[in-house]
Amino acid sequence: MSDPFKQLNDALQQFATDRDWDQFHSPKNLAMALTVEAAELQECFQWTTESRSSDLDEKELSAVRDEVADVQLYLIRLAGKLNIDIEQACWDKMVKNAEKYPAHNVKGSSRKYTHYENDTD
Known part of the structure; x- marks a missing residue:
């Protein structure tokens, strides 16, 4: 795993360890959580037009940014669990x-x- 991903993976592992969540972080559960977060990302664009989706206000962009981060963090965690x-x-x-x-x-x-x-x- 390249350095930025490794650093995030290590931080996520520590975050889960500190909360005793590793027991819940099977690849299956992480993949399921990833799809939930991807759906939340889609929800940010639901009912908007193509052009409007490229012209988000600050509040909307902040929400998209948070969901992108959630998707990426679950993906990093899943990859870490499977040594990808x-x-x-x-x-x-x-x-x-x-x-x-x-x-x-x-x-x-x-x-x-x-x-x-x-x-x-």
Whole structure:
């Protein structure tokens, strides 16, 4: 795990240890908590327009910032429990995405990669 993630993981581990919460932090429970926090992030944008979602006021942006942090902290905790190097996993996934979504096939399109599997150009 890269240094910033390791530092946060260590701090999260200490936070959980101090509260005797490690007993609750199974990968399953952390993944479930992560989805709850992601839903709370979505709630910040619920019923808003596309353009409005990019033009949040200070209070709205603060709420989004808190939810982004919650999502990231649960993700770091989950990765720590499973000994996943988040930074390396992200680089590896970028390589896979580049293979799944070659620019010449998908440029300007939002279609899923499976729609391009049979393309020959």
